[in-house]
Amino acid sequence: xxxxxxxxxxxxxxxxxxxxxxxxxxxxxxxxxxxxxxxxxxxxxxxxxxxxxxxxxxxxxxxxxxxxxxxxxxxxxxxxxxxxxxxxxxxxxxxxxxxxxxxxxxxxxxxxxxxxxxxxxxxxxxxxxxxxxxxxxxxxxxxxxxxxxxxxxxxxxxxxxxxxxxxxxxxxxxxxxxxxxxxxxxxxxxxxxxxxxxxxxxxxxxxxxxxxxxxxxxxxxxxxxxxxxxxxxxxxxxxxxxxxxxxxxxxxxxxxxxxxxxxxxxxxxxxxxxxxxxxxxxxxxxxxxxxxxxxxxxxxxxxxxxxxxxxxxxxxxxxxxxxxxxxxxxxxxxxxxxxxxxxxxxxxxxxxxxxxxxxxxxxxxxxxxxxxxx
Amino acid sequence: xxxxxxxxxxxxxxxxxxxxxxxxxxxxxxxxxxxxxxxxxxxxxxxxxxxxxxxxxxxxxxxxxxxxxxxxxxxxxxxxxxxxxxxxxxxxxxxxxxxxxxxxxxxxxxxxxxxxxxxxxxxxxxxxxxxxxxxxxxxxxxxxxxxxxxxxxxxxxxxxxxxxxxxxxxxxxxxxxxxxxxxxxxxxxxxxxxxxxxxxxxxxxxxxxxxxxxxxxxxxxxxxxxxxxxxxxxxxxxxxxxxxxxxxxxxxxxxxxxxxxxxxxxxxxxxxxxxxxxxxxxxxxxxxxxxxxxxxxxxxxxxxxxxxxxxxxxxxxxxxxxxxxxxxxxxxxxxxxxxxxxxxxxxxxxxxxxxxxxxxxxxxxxxxxxxxxx
Numbered sequence: 001x002x003x004x005x006x007x008x009x010x011x012x013x014x015x016x017x018x019x020x021x022x023x024x025x026x027x028x029x030x031x032x033x034x035x036x037x038x039x040x041x042x043x044x045x046x047x048x049x050x051x052x053x054x055x056x057x058x059x060x061x062x063x064x065x066x067x068x069x070x071x072x073x074x075x076x077x078x079x080x081x082x083x084x085x086x087x088x089x090x091x092x093x094x095x096x097x098x099x100x101x102x103x104x105x106x107x108x109x110x111x112x113x114x115x116x117x118x119x120x121x122x123x124x125x126x127x128x129x130x131x132x133x134x135x136x137x138x139x140x141x142x143x144x145x146x147x148x149x150x151x152x153x154x155x156x157x158x159x160x161x162x163x164x165x166x167x168x169x170x171x172x173x174x175x176x177x178x179x180x181x182x183x184x185x186x187x188x189x190x191x192x193x194x195x196x197x198x199x200x201x202x203x204x205x206x207x208x209x210x211x212x213x214x215x216x217x218x219x220x221x222x223x224x225x226x227x228x229x230x231x232x233x234x235x236x237x238x239x240x241x242x243x244x245x246x247x248x249x250x251x252x253x254x255x256x257x258x259x260x261x262x263x264x265x266x267x268x269x270x271x272x273x274x275x276x277x278x279x280x281x282x283x284x285x286x287x288x289x290x291x292x293x294x295x296x297x298x299x300x301x302x303x304x305x306x307x308x309x310x311x312x313x314x315x316x317x318x319x320x321x322x323x324x325x326x327x328x329x330x331x332x333x334x335x336x337x338x339x340x341x342x343x344x345x346x347x348x349x350x351x352x353x354x355x356x357x358x359x360x361x362x363x364x365x366x367x368x369x370x371x372x373x374x
Numbered sequence: 375x376x377x378x379x380x381x382x383x384x385x386x387x388x389x390x391x392x393x394x395x396x397x398x399x400x401x402x403x404x405x406x407x408x409x410x411x412x413x414x415x416x417x418x419x420x421x422x423x424x425x426x427x428x429x430x431x432x433x434x435x436x437x438x439x440x441x442x443x444x445x446x447x448x449x450x451x452x453x454x455x456x457x458x459x460x461x462x463x464x465x466x467x468x469x470x471x472x473x474x475x476x477x478x479x480x481x482x483x484x485x486x487x488x489x490x491x492x493x494x495x496x497x498x499x500x501x502x503x504x505x506x507x508x509x510x511x512x513x514x515x516x517x518x519x520x521x522x523x524x525x526x527x528x529x530x531x532x533x534x535x536x537x538x539x540x541x542x543x544x545x546x547x548x549x550x551x552x553x554x555x556x557x558x559x560x561x562x563x564x565x566x567x568x569x570x571x572x573x574x575x576x577x578x579x580x581x582x583x584x585x586x587x588x589x590x591x592x593x594x595x596x597x598x599x600x601x602x603x604x605x606x607x608x609x610x611x612x613x614x615x616x617x618x619x620x621x622x623x624x625x626x627x628x629x630x631x632x633x634x635x636x637x638x639x640x641x642x643x644x645x646x647x648x649x650x651x652x653x654x655x656x657x658x659x660x661x662x663x664x665x666x667x668x669x670x671x672x673x674x675x676x677x678x679x680x681x682x683x684x685x686x687x688x689x690x691x692x693x694x695x696x697x698x699x700x701x702x703x704x705x706x707x708x709x710x711x712x713x714x715x716x717x718x719x720x721x722x723x724x725x726x727x728x729x730x731x732x733x734x735x736x737x738x739x740x741x742x743x744x745x746x747x748x
Contacts, residue, residue, distance in 0.1 A: 020502035027511040034519040035529035042528050045489055049528055059530030065439050072494040072551045074535050115419055120446040124547055128394035137401040145408040154416050154423055155409035156433030161448050166547050171540045173498055177551030179444045
């Protein structure tokens with residue numbers, strides 16, 4: 001990631017909000033190299049890794065009759081917003097952030113074409129006391145269960161450690177692991193068939209989802225009413241931030257049933273729309289239509305004084321998930337998504353050309369050097 | 375878990391060391407009930423859960439040609455010992471605790487008969503700064519990689535979030551998820567064939583492994599030299615605590631190759647030897663031989679003034695993993711384990727009778743009510 005300098009006085013960028021990728025990246029690179037060197041172990045068991053899945057959102061192994069995909073993902077700092085809002089309103093938002101946590105795992109897993117089958121819960125609290133709050137605990141369990149129901153996954157089990165001295169007192173670190181199958185194997189969508197002419201379909205987000213929360217929390221310091229600042233529609237900023245992330249697996253499963261095979265998918269999380277450049281191939285991604293910006297994201301952009309380029313490079317700006325399909329499948333993909341309850345638009349298409357994302361309605365260009373994930 | 379009252383003045387029990395299961399258990403029960411209700415979702419995908427795996431160490435799904443097992447596990451508080459020892463010695467122990475973390479996941483996964491295939495890393499730090507310490511980061515990566523090499527698993531990827539405000543500054547929450555296959559399906563070892571006459575083989579531990587660390591850390595307050603207190607063999611207490619957990623999958627894989635089918639396995643972690651009572655069936659487990667107690671565990675028992683009953687109910691006391699096999703396979707199981715580099719003994723056998731564990735050489739009895747895990 002190459003942070004862009006803030007261009008306007010008072011602008012609050014993602015880096016200023018406290019996450020310094022320059023410190024994390026050397027470890028990540030070392031870990032990725034070491035991890036890549038372990039893929040060959042699978043041959044001793046008669047299996048093999050799908051090399052193209054290295055660097056993608058989920059890791060894929062060929063076990064013969066199908067592929068197994070697996071992942072672990074964490075919620076990040078959204079629990080801190082839930083904790084603050086609980087203080088202000090007395091309400092527990094742990095049902096919402098339970099869904100966020102599962103969404104972080106499932107929405108990544110499905111990008112490779114997998115059907116999520118099993119979720120494991122990882123709830124690491126700052127002490128045994130955390131679990132003693134029955135209202136909060138029940139909300140967490142109920143939200144987790146409901147998200148599993150929506151996605152048709154089995155909740156296999158998990159860990160509920162009390163980690164005093166590691167996790168802060170009164171806090172919890174929420175994460176989820178997920179295992180799924182690409183079945184039949186033709187569902188694998190790692191982008192090897194991605195081609196000029198393919199359409200880009202964007203699925204609506206519900207709000208900030210679970211990325212950009214450091215920025216969103218930092219912003220509160222600038223708001224006299226803090227999390228209770230009303231948005232134009234009357235919802236409080238905090239409440240709007242806590243709208244749970246959309247679970248997209250009902251859409252990808254419905255597409256399979258409708259006979260539509262995505263060629264590639266990108267979960268729009270950290271790095272915002274730059275995630276559309278995720279696939280390693282050299283293509284130009286031309287966007288002709290942008291979805292409506294969710295009110296809470298518009299609010300953040302305004303108060304953080306971000307120009308469009310900064311906002312689209314960090315936040316999902318109304319688009320939570322991208323599906324790349326053959327042009328002839330584009331409208332039907334939109335229809336299937338909407339039938340599954342998720343708004344969608346045909347937003348653009350892929351062209352031969354240098355690797356870049358052109359968001360034409362906004363006059364934004366992101367080049368290859370704007371996204372370094374591998 | 376039914377904590378036993380401390381019986382001797384000055385005794386330090388596990389509960390006194392800071393983990394209060396009474397607060398965690400209601401959440402656990404609610405989560406287990408909700409989780410159990412999601413198992414039926416698998417039928418929509420043409421699969422089904424293996425019900426007997428609920429409450430076992432890993433969750434198992436029948437996907438037709440084989441079973442998929444999955445799990446998420448955390449290291450717990452052992453990282454705090456590594457951090458203290460780093461301050462005292464300047465050495466990084468993160469290679470050791472990386473192995474511990476993987477062992478927590480793998481040693482649980484293999485209990486059901488699975489071959490571990492993929493590990494995902496979950497390293498949640500208290501801030502980006504954590505990752506800036508190159509010595510520590512490299513030790514973590516190197517230890518993680520080596521453990522994957524030992525177990526023949528592919529390191530698929532993972533998450534390295536910086537969670538300021540949730541994880542304490544300067545600390546890290548280490549966890550691992552693992553996915554594996556039970557293949558062929560006959561390898562499933564959920565204990566349905568467990569029977570009177572079966573032998574109990576115990577595999578040696580290397581030390582405290584990653585359970586009982588709250589107690590071990592609490593004990594430091596009683597030692598004038600703290601972590602640098604020498605054990606009889608000259609090793610410091612801290613160094614001995616940080617001996618990495620034995621990885622047992624090379625043993626279970628070697629047993630498969632040797633044609634030996636475990637009927638059940640128990641990873642001896644929290645609750646110590648009471649884990650031998652894990653299987654729900656009503657049997658008497660009679661132990662006629664106990665393995666040598668690892669020096670660091672003997673040291674803890676002495677300084678925490680625990681009697682044998684308390685010590686064996688909390689710590690592994692030299693036995694890290696139990697394999698239940700047909701009597702005729704017992705000696706060969708020991709031989710295979712030793713050929714794989716892990717000491718083992720035939721420790722006892724299963725009898726018809728009330729559910730209890732009799733550790734005869736020590737005159738200890740644990741009854742059914744001493745272990746409530748489900």
